[in-house]
Amino acid sequence: MDVVIFNESFLSGKGKEEFRQFIIEKDPERIIIVPGTVRKELPVKSDVLEKILGKPIRFLELEKNSADEKDEEIDVESAIKAKVLELGIQSVRDYVSDYLSDANSLNSEITYTLYRAYFKFYGAALGKEYSERFEKKRKEYLSSILELKPGKRDILLTSEEDAYWYIDHISGHQ
Numbered sequence: 001m002d003v004v005i006f007n008e009s010f011l012s013g014k015g016k017e018e019f020r021q022f023i024i025e026k027d028p029e030r031i032i033i034v035p036g037t038v039r040k041e042l043p044v045k046s047d048v049l050e051k052i053l054g055k056p057i058r059f060l061e062l063e064k065n066s067a068d069e070k071d072e073e074i075d076v077e078s079a080i081k082a083k084v085l086e087l088g089i090q091s092v093r094d095y096v097s098d099y100l101s102d103a104n105s106l107n108s109e110i111t112y113t114l115y116r117a118y119f120k121f122y123g124a125a126l127g128k129e130y131s132e133r134f135e136k137k138r139k140e141y142l143s144s145i146l147e148l149k150p151g152k153r154d155i156l157l158t159s160e161e162d163a164y165w166y167i168d169h170i171s172g173h174q
Contacts, residue, residue: 001150001170002026005106005163006043007097015103020052022103029153030058032145034166036159037137038089043159062144085122089161092118096160112164119161138165145170 004023023031031049035042046059092114096106105111123131145156145166156166 001154001156003156003163003166005160006157007106007160016052018102023053026155028057028155030060031155031157032148033061034141034156034158036162037134038161043157060148062141081125085125089118111160112167115161116164142169
């Protein structure tokens with residue numbers, strides 16, 4: 001199974017056609033769409049993708065999982081750190097957007113490495129329990145994905161924040 005990042009910039013203009021070609025060249029049987037653990041939403045809806053691709057593909061949209069979705073009370077210091085870190089993730093997103101030239105550059109080791117590094121920094125800054133929340137959500141999604149018994153011609157479509165994690169964890173389960 002290939003892990004593919006979907007980015008909103010591919011919905012408009014030239015990027016839409018590039019993304020369409022990128023996916024069609026992979027000739028997927030199914031596209032499994034996973035909600036992001038950071039933004040907590042699907043990177044794109046299957047009906048939007050169907051229109052872009054113009055070819056019948058079986059789409060599976062995973063539901064947002066229930067892992068610790070309630071708002072938690074955090075102390076002032078943690079709230080400030082979280083706000084500063086949100087600026088950090090936005091900087092990474094901006095950098096990746098500036099770096100993008102096509103679907104291949106988005107789905108590259110450079111992008112994965114940037115997000116791996118960011119989330120290591122995030123975990124170190126906010127502490128173990130915050131990192132564990134992301135880890136728990138991603139593991140729940142991974143469990144749901146594995147229940148679908150993904151094959152070589154399946155694509156896992158995810159956000160840029162989560163792609164590296166699935167790449168790092170899914171290979172051991174295929």
